[in-house]
Amino acid sequence: MRRRLILGVTSVATTTGLVLTGCSSGTNAASQSEDSLVWSMWISGAEDKAAWQEVADAVSENGGPEVTIQGSPWTDYWTKLRTQLSAGGAPCIVSVQSLRAANYTDVLVPLDSLAEEAGVDLAEFDATALDGMKVDGELYALPYDTGPVVMFYNEDLFDEVGAEIPGPGWTMDEFEAAAARFEEAGTPLLASTVEDMFLESLILGHNGGRVIDEDGTLDATDPTFSEGLDWIASLVESGQATQASAEGTADDNAYVNQQAGMYVDGPWSLLAQKARVDFTLGVTTIPAGASGPSTFSAGSGFGISQECEHPDRAFEAIRTMTSEPVLRSLAEQGRAFPARTAVQQVWYDSAGIEGAQEVLTAAQEASVPLPGNRQSDQLAQLLTQYAVQAVNGQQSGADTMESIAGQLEQ
Amino acid sequence: MTSVIPPRLDEPAPTASREAVGASPGPAKREPGRRSWWGAVFAGPHALGLAIFTAVPIVASLVVSFMSWPMVGERGWVGLDNYADLFGDPVFRTVILNTVGFVLLYVPLNLVISLGLAAWLTPRIRHRHVFRVLFFIPTVTPIVANVVVWRMLYEPGGFIDATLESTVGVQAPNFLVDENWAMLAIVAMSVWQGFGYNMLLFSAALDAVPDNLIEAAELDGASPWQTFWRIKFPAISPTIFFGTMMTLITSFQVFAQPFLLTKGGPGTSTETLVQYIYNTGFQVQQLGLASAGAWVLFVIILGVTAVQFLGQKRWVHYD
Numbered sequence: 259m260r261r262r263l264i265l266g267v268t269s270v271a272t273t274t275g276l277v278l279t280g281c282s283s284g285t286n287a288a289s290q291s292e293d294s295l296v297w298s299m300w301i302s303g304a305e306d307k308a309a310w311q312e313v314a315d316a317v318s319e320n321g322g323p324e325v326t327i328q329g330s331p332w333t334d335y336w337t338k339l340r341t342q343l344s345a346g347g348a349p350c351i352v353s354v355q356s357l358r359a360a361n362y363t364d365v366l367v368p369l370d371s372l373a374e375e376a377g378v379d380l381a382e383f384d385a386t387a388l389d390g391m392k393v394d395g396e397l398y399a400l401p402y403d404t405g406p407v408v409m410f411y412n413e414d415l416f417d418e419v420g421a422e423i424p425g426p427g428w429t430m431d432e433f434e435a436a437a438a439r440f441e442e443a444g445t446p447l448l449a450s451t452v453e454d455m456f457l458e459s460l461i462l463g464h465n466g467g468r469v470i471d472e473d474g475t476l477d478a479t480d481p482t483f484s485e486g487l488d489w490i491a492s493l494v495e496s497g498q499a500t501q502a503s504a505e506g507t508a509d510d511n512a513y514v515n516q517q518a519g520m521y522v523d524g525p526w527s528l529l530a531q532k533a534r535v536d537f538t539l540g541v542t543t544i545p546a547g548a549s550g551p552s553t554f555s556a557g558s559g560f561g562i563s564q565e566c567e568h569p570d571r572a573f574e575a576i577r578t579m580t581s582e583p584v585l586r587s588l589a590e591q592g593r594a595f596p597a598r599t600a601v602q603q604v605w606y607d608s609a610g611i612e613g614a615q616e617v618l619t620a621a622q623e624a625s626v627p628l629p630g631n632r633q634s635d636q637l638a639q640l641l642t643q644y645a646v647q648a649v650n651g652q653q654s655g656a657d658t659m660e661s662i663a664g665q666l667e668q
Numbered sequence: 669m670t671s672v673i674p675p676r677l678d679e680p681a682p683t684a685s686r687e688a689v690g691a692s693p694g695p696a697k698r699e700p701g702r703r704s705w706w707g708a709v710f711a712g713p714h715a716l717g718l719a720i721f722t723a724v725p726i727v728a729s730l731v732v733s734f735m736s737w738p739m740v741g742e743r744g745w746v747g748l749d750n751y752a753d754l755f756g757d758p759v760f761r762t763v764i765l766n767t768v769g770f771v772l773l774y775v776p777l778n779l780v781i782s783l784g785l786a787a788w789l790t791p792r793i794r795h796r797h798v799f800r801v802l803f804f805i806p807t808v809t810p811i812v813a814n815v816v817v818w819r820m821l822y823e824p825g826g827f828i829d830a831t832l833e834s835t836v837g838v839q840a841p842n843f844l845v846d847e848n849w850a851m852l853a854i855v856a857m858s859v860w861q862g863f864g865y866n867m868l869l870f871s872a873a874l875d876a877v878p879d880n881l882i883e884a885a886e887l888d889g890a891s892p893w894q895t896f897w898r899i900k901f902p903a904i905s906p907t908i909f910f911g912t913m914m915t916l917i918t919s920f921q922v923f924a925q926p927f928l929l930t931k932g933g934p935g936t937s938t939e940t941l942v943q944y945i946y947n948t949g950f951q952v953q954q955l956g957l958a959s960a961g962a963w964v965l966f967v968i969i970l971g972v973t974a975v976q977f978l979g980q981k982r983w984v985h986y987d
Binding site for chain 2: 337340341343344364365500501502503504505508517635636639642643644646647650652653661665
């Protein structure tokens, strides 16, 4: 009997041991040492991963630590990152987008002093790109790409309906004239979107309305922004714009499938879209309304999490990852409009889109960084849920924004 | 089983057979009622897994639901505040109504269609296995892929809209962004996606109904309709009960279809309880509030299940 008891206890103990060691010896993705760091990045496919792997390899080739990529799709990236940060398993190097930088200041290391010690000349970066990574004057990430929000148009379709080709700095009147020609031809000019950055840019250009102030405070009930929504709704009603959908890629698809003449996007997707479409792709600025030409700009960069035990090594890594040779190579692949002014020309050359340089320069000049807010992610979700109703004319812009504001207050 | 083992001659037969089944021969006579530790040893790993991966998280989430627990930042005990916040939130009431609405539409439709098709797919139908596979395919394909296809059906200019336009000349509503249609569109897609499982279950149960019962009913002059409701239905009622229970429970947890098709919109018209929990946890990043929401869902499901078990006495026959 005693033997059985001992046997029983031993086997239960062994199983416990197995289960527990199973838990602890599982690959801890965030495991870090001086020579090996983990970098979390949004990855959208094998090709994407290969391109970023080259960036990671560049770090060790330059005598830096070995960098391992931990990838997840864009939409899941932020959820995953937050969870990792709260559970204490965050990677050393994290990719950050400018409008979300403010959400992560409590978990990121300010980089100013590290940059100064390392002698990084921040003036070599595009000023807008750098500003986007600053929160309350402190730098939280080194930017690798930047870009003002612009519009992509279908040049063939413009010719077909007899609308004038939109040049950089075109105005709201010209937009409306083109919309009328498209309406006559029975095709909508604009593919509507309710994605935060693109919707906000379009309305900013239209009448200067915005939901996030310059200093990053949310003002969802701003009447000018609501009017902007009503304006898009009027376009939808007259058939000059497509109905909005909660699906983020609906506008891209409508444009690619020639169901609409143009849509709002950023330069980071320009080359990918050019490869997808079988018509002449053109790029232009957001039409300038009453308040003059204006658009938002956004960019991405690399920061260091506070959990990182080797911030110096991590800084060495992100310095290489945003260095001129690396950004040049990314520009050549058309992957990112570089955040370093010196290599932006390379991107224009490899883009091979007529007038792109003129348009982007004009847009960049007219652009302001889209400030982040702690509730940016929630705002984006609420816009996809509610703004469709405003854009599709089921509810007034003011009522819609009232509902959004009510949920943000909680 | 005992009949194959020849009784030992030196002992009375009944004891011998018990010994053989117990598989513990030996000189010492076992005391009655004494347990073997082996049972505990074999149950150990599972019990341990259950404790670590189920019991502990359940208790932890209950504790968290009484706390203010932001993803990053100060945590503190707040008692019932989270529950008070939830029931004071008009959006939470809306999502509960949405979820209940979904369940009320989805569960009966699912059961009627799956039972109807199972009843139709008698062994007399030629190539019934082909139909079975066809009807079951939606259940095994990933929801994400199904959603892509259904969006093409629902979109303006999509299949439904284009067909109506070219045949009748009317425009279909924009299903997914119209408050009045969005939930119905999600229910339709969910039924298509979900009925296959129940159908297979019911179909197998119907096959197991003894032929002699049906023959007897037919000889007594019962119509096919009567045979189905008086003989087959009571005979498969335990399976129907099981199917109903599982469908109810999973439909209260509906998330993927509305989350992928409409993101909960337009407005909150298709936001379900689980999506509310997800948003609260991962976007508002209030894990305490999200846990409280999860417990509300748990209590709802528990209550509905309890009512079902009480009600089953009236219509489920186990013999």
